Amino acid sequence: MFCLDAELVRGVLDSDGIEIHFQPLVSLRRGSVFGVEALCRATDSATGKPIPPGDLFAAAQNPGLRLELDRRCRQEALAAFRPLYDRNPGLVLAINVDASVIDSTSVHSRVLDRQVSEAGIPPENVAIEIIESQAGSALALMEFVLDYKRRGFVIALDDFGAGHSNLDRIPLLQPDMIKLDRSLISRIDRHFHKQEVVKSFVRLASRTGCLVLGEGVERVEEALTLLECGVDVFQGYHFGRPAPDTGGWPDAVSALTQVADLHKRSSIQRYNAEKIRHSHFHTLVERICAQLARGSGPDSLERTLEQRLIACMEDDPQIECLYVLDMHGTQISDTLCRPDRLQKSRRMLYEPAVRGTDHSCKEYFLPLRSGLSRFTTEPYLSLASGNRCITISTVFVDDSGEARILCVDLAGE
Numbered sequence: 088m089f090c091l092d093a094e095l096v097r098g099v100l101d102s103d104g105i106e107i108h109f110q111p112l113v114s115l116r117r118g119s120v121f122g123v124e125a126l127c128r129a130t131d132s133a134t135g136k137p138i139p140p141g142d143l144f145a146a147a148q149n150p151g152l153r154l155e156l157d158r159r160c161r162q163e164a165l166a167a168f169r170p171l172y173d174r175n176p177g178l179v180l181a182i183n184v185d186a187s188v189i190d191s192t193s194v195h196s197r198v199l200d201r202q203v204s205e206a207g208i209p210p211e212n213v214a215i216e217i218i219e220s221q222a223g224s225a226l227a228l229m230e231f232v233l234d235y236k237r238r239g240f241v242i243a244l245d246d247f248g249a250g251h252s253n254l255d256r257i258p259l260l261q262p263d264m265i266k267l268d269r270s271l272i273s274r275i276d277r278h279f280h281k282q283e284v285v286k287s288f289v290r291l292a293s294r295t296g297c298l299v300l301g302e303g304v305e306r307v308e309e310a311l312t313l314l315e316c317g318v319d320v321f322q323g324y325h326f327g328r329p330a331p332d333t334g335g336w337p338d339a340v341s342a343l344t345q346v347a348d349l350h351k352r353s354s355i356q357r358y359n360a361e362k363i364r365h366s367h368f369h370t371l372v373e374r375i376c377a378q379l380a381r382g383s384g385p386d387s388l389e390r391t392l393e394q395r396l397i398a399c400m401e402d403d404p405q406i407e408c409l410y411v412l413d414m415h416g417t418q419i420s421d422t423l424c425r426p427d428r429l430q431k432s433r434r435m436l437y438e439p440a441v442r443g444t445d446h447s448c449k450e451y452f453l454p455l456r457s458g459l460s461r462f463t464t465e466p467y468l469s470l471a472s473g474n475r476c477i478t479i480s481t482v483f484v485d486d487s488g489e490a491r492i493l494c495v496d497l498a499g500e
Contacts, residue, residue: 094149095157098132105129107167108329111179111339112300114320115347120336122179122214123171124322125164126329129229132183149190156488157185158198165206171332172208180244186222194227198380200238210239214264218245219256232260243300243342248288266470267318269303271374273317276308278477282316289317310346311353315446358461368479369490371406372461372495375399376483379411392485396423408471412480416447419491426470437473446494451480453493475499 094291099105106128112122129138147153162181168180184199215235221346222228232242234480243264244256257265267285275281285301292299301313304323313321327339379395396409407428411420422439429437446452454462461481469476477498484493 091343091355092146093149095138096143099129099143100131100156100159103165104132106331107139107164108331109167109171110329111336112179112322113326113339113343114342115314115350116319118343118347118392119342120339121177121239121320122181124181124216124244124329125160125168125183125308128329129159144185146459153185154188155194157188158202161199162202164209165202167332169208172212172336174334178188179212179214179241181216183216183245185407186217186219186228188223189227189231192473194231196468198236200235202242210235211241212245214241216243216245216266229259232262236261246302248284248355254291257291257295257297258415261282264298264300265292265431266300266302266322268382269323269432272301272303272309272313272323273305274309276312282312285313285316285318292339302387306394307342307349308347311350315347344480355382368463368495368497369461371403371495372479373483374402375409376481376493379491380485381485392420393423397489400425403497405498406495407469407474407476407498408494409493410440412446412452412492412494414456414482414490414492415447416445416452416492418442418444418446420472424471430476435440437470438469451478451494452492455482457479469496471496 106129108126108128109123110126111120112124113119114121117166127140127143129140129143130136131138144153144156147156157325158484161184164180164182171178172180179268183199200210201214203210217232219228236242236361241261241263243266244260244262245266246268247265249268265288267288275285289299291297298320300316300322301309301318301322302322304310304313304321304325309323310321310325318419321343328340359391378399379392388411394410400406401408406425408422408424409420410418413419419442421442421455424439431440440446447456451462451464461479464478466475466477475497479495479497481488481493483493
């Protein structure tokens with residue numbers, strides 16, 4: 088335990104007790120270490136024991152002392168990074184800026200700008216990492232970010248996706264990078280909801296011209312899942328632990344090569360499995376359409392349609408729901424559902440659609456209305472069953488010669 092007071096911080100500052108370690112940032116597309124994050128490590132001048140960074144900054148309660156500590160850490164980081172930059176001018180340095188010290192007084196000081204200039208490092212090689220929720224003033228934070236973006240610095244939002252992150256800061260701050268919080272990354276390969284959240288962040292970032300980095304990657308399974316979600320840049324123990332400059336990160340490149348090889352193999356296997364799966368689904372849908380097209384005349388169409396839908400449910404255990412629309416998107420059959428697949432505990436939220444329901448704005452109808460003969464949706468949460476499913480919609484001609492649309496909800500993965 089450390090005495091969390093100003094003397095501890097002052098002792099570190101006066102004794103030059105700050106050492107800089109670097110952790111690699113790797114990119115699959117580049118196939119290399121494209122940057123490093125600088126992390127400060129402090130030593131208690133009285134005991135010689137290491138001080139956790141969180142404890143060190145927690146001890147700096149006085150705003151002036153905290154600002155001094157923040158600036159010293161950045162200065163040491165830039166000095167330690169300079170030899171790395173000399174060897175590789177394309178390397179990016181990510182440094183943390185304590186957002187709590189950004190206020191109306193410090194926002195225009197441009198101390199960081201001068202530190203970077205004195206270190207002889209171009210601004211475009213420096214990524215400023217900010218935890219936006221810790222800012223003392225939202226207005227001062229926006230002014231700080233705008234000023235440094237104009238000067239060529241890269242702006243990164245750190246710990247994004249944690250409980251305190253505000254999505255509205257994306258359009259306001261327009262960062263160049265968002266670093267997904269490790270709480271999202273941990274065991275993401277086992278959590279469908281985490282995967283969907285990350286995918287949504289990746290889509291948001293791609294549309295706003297922002298790079299997404301997965302932070303805290305400790306397992307190869309997490310890296311592979313992030314790749315499938317669209318994340319290309321990684322940081323974490325799997326690729327390298329923080330360490331002083333050792334002249335390179337061969338282990339990080341080796342780990343990246345391993346992940347790339349596994350990703351290629353797993354992707355090919357997944358695509359082959361998907362091809363087989365969708366071929367089976369389309370064969371199933373064609374068989375159902377053929378059954379629905381046989382009839383005994385228009386007067387008995389509705390009755391025989393319902394009976395045939397019930398019979399078709401037995402064709403494949405992955406069928407959750409079957410229903411038929413007319414070419415205007417109006418449902419002309421009841422929704423036939425497999426009873427054991429319905430979410431009984433959430434019936435107030437999920438209920439199969441009834442005859443007469445308008446589907447004209449649904450994703451599985453509009454492509455057919457525009458001229459396609461068949462369409463398969465991405466996986467989504469079914470409003471009929473409450474389960475994850477895909478819908479295959481296809482045009483067929485019934486026994487009266489009318490074009491209809493068969494919709495088949497199939498259990499998702």
